[in-house]
Amino acid sequence: MASPAPFSRYEFLIAWRYLRARRAEGGVSVMTWISLIGIALGVMALIATLAVRSGFRAEYVDTILGANAHSTIYYAPTSFYNELTEETYISPGRIEDYDALAAKIAQIPGVTRATPVVRAQVMASQADAANVAEVYGVTLDTLKAMERIADPETSGGNIDDFDRGVALGVGLARELGVGVGDKVQLTAPQGAKTPFGTTPRRESYDVVYVFSAGRYDIDRTRIYMPMPEAQSFFNREGVADEIEVFVSDPEQVDNWTPQLLDAAGERAQVWTWRDASGDFLRALDIEDNVMFLILGILVLIASMNITSGLIMLVKNKGRDIGILRTMGLTEGAVLRVFFLCGAFTGVLGTIAGVILGVALALNVEHIMTFLNWASNGGAWNASVRGIYELPAKLRGIDIAKAVGLSLFLSFVVTIFPARRAARMNPVEALRYE
Template identity: 75%
Template sequence: MSSPAPFSRYEFLIAWRYLRARRAEGGVSVMTWISLIGIALGVMALIATLAVRAGFRAEFVDTILGANAHTSVYMAPDRFENELTGEVYVTPGRIADYDAMAQKLADIDGVTRTAPVIRGQVMATANDASNVAEVYGIRLDDLKAIPRIVDPETSSGEIEDFGSGIAIGSGIARDLNLRLGDKLRLIAPQGAKTAFGTTPRVNAYTVTYVFSAGRYDIDQTRIYMPLTEAQSYFNREDVVDEIEVFVSDPEKVDDWTLPLLQAAGDRAQIWSWRDSSGSFLAALDMEDDVMFVILSVLVLIASMNITSGLIMLVKNKGRDIGILRTMGLTEGAVLRVFFLCGAFTGIIGTIAGVILGVLLALNVDSIMALINSLTGGNAWQPEVRGIYRLPADLRAWDVFRAVALSLTLSFVVTIFPARRAARMNPVEALRYE
């Protein structure tokens, strides 16, 4: 007669009976409940944290790519030396044949579009208030191709009226108390050239469009102006400062660096979105790894309580172990019974943790909004975090990692007390019964 296969039905029945038994009968102990709850909370925290971190990174990158160029091509500064004095003068590099260069860059495989741009710093004033702003001189068609700027749900005004005024961020509009149709005065330090030198240029423009890019720093400082007007305002007649380039795969924008440099010429230089935000994204990735390790330790601590609970269960079930051994159960069968007791605790705790973690991740935005309202807006400050909300991106890989970690730790810590039960001498167990 062959022996039953490992993990037979009767082993599951015995393990489940032990877990369901009352405390007075030597069943589930307080430590087992503590370990189950601890595992559930640990898995919940791990899943929710990974989802929030992934959502924060996705939102941060989306606000960058949705309102900025993937990469920009500009020229190196020009250097001139005065032959009489020997002094060296440096002037910013400009792009003269910008339409031809923009078309040349657009012909590169993988480049979706290009846009000549002028950039300048100004002081914006209105209604006895002022703010420092960065002006982007751009054409209407190029502005309409920026998704975060032309989003009708977050903007006001008609984008088609851009040619007769300027577009400003919602932060500037709020700080300067501006509405559509109001006048905004811009002051450029390097303005009109006169016989007495260069004087600041002061022009007033009508606000025809107000946008919200989803980034606090952009909404607080950015102004869009028609390209021809910006050329006149910043003394850039027939030239532009840079050409913005958009590619098919922004995450691999570095693959286009060499082709763009070759097409733009010897004095060309490249500045991509990874150059401006790469260090911050690297810090986020490192923080993700650190948070995973820290929360993994919490799950491990909760799993270690399974060991304590099983040791107590083995001690209380010594008589039962002796009887089972005399009835013919092998050491392996006893080991598997108590292994299943611990495994059930880990599995139930993990399932509960997954459910709670998914619910928390799906509702984290609403929960954060409630906490923010209760704390008067101090829980989430856009001027510090950069974005206006705390999103969550629940990914199957993150859930799988949390489940795999929890189950692995739960199964490993169960082996020691299960082996102790299997090696118990049935004679010693029944001596005093």
């Protein structure tokens, strides 16, 4: 007579019967529930944490790419020695033939857009309010191409009126107390040259557009100005400060750096968005790994309760094991029965954890809104976090990692008590029965 195949139906039935047994019948249902709840909570925390971390990184990167260039080309300053004055002068790097250079760069395969920019810092003021701001001199087409800046749902005013004024970040507009239709005064330290030296230049401009880039630091400091006006205001007639480059795959932006340097020529330097934010993103990756490890340890601790419960179950079911062995069950069959007892707990706990974790991740914004309301805005401070809200992004790979870790630990911890049950001598088990 052939032996039953491993994990036959009767093995599942016996394991399920043991799990449902009341304590008076020698079962350990309370310990089983503790193990199941512990695993569910651990998997829930792991999935929710990974979703929040993925959402935070995606939102942070999106705010960078939606309001900034993928790569920036600029020229290094040059120095020259004046023998008459015996002094060394430094000439800032300026791009003179910027339209031709931008057109040349735009022909590189994979480059979607290249635009010249005038960039400088000013003091923005209105009445008694003032703040330092960074001005970007761009064209209307360039401004419209920035997804975060040109988003009509988060902006005010008409972007088509850009040539008749300036565009302010919503944070800067709030601090200055201005809106669309108001005027803002800009003061540049390098203004008109006179016989007595260089005097600061002041001009008032109409605020025609107020935008939100989704980043606190950008919204609080950035001003966009029409390119010709910026050239005049900052003494950049006929030149640009840098060329902003946008590529088809921002995540692989470093692949275009050699071609950009070749096209720009000598003294050219390239600064990518990864150079600006790479350290922060690497810190996020390290933090993600650490959080996964810590929460994985919590899942391991919860899984260890399965071992305790199975050891108690094996002890209480010693008589049953002896009877089953005398009826013909092999050591392998007994091992599989008690392995299934632990596996059932791990699988059910994991399923419950996935459901709870997904539900928590999908409602994290509502939860944070409530916590912010309850703490008067102390739960999430945009000036510290950089972005305005805590998003969550569920990824299949994150759920798979949480499920795989939970099931792996749940299966591994059942092996020792299951082997102990399989090696039990039926004669010893029935000696005192």
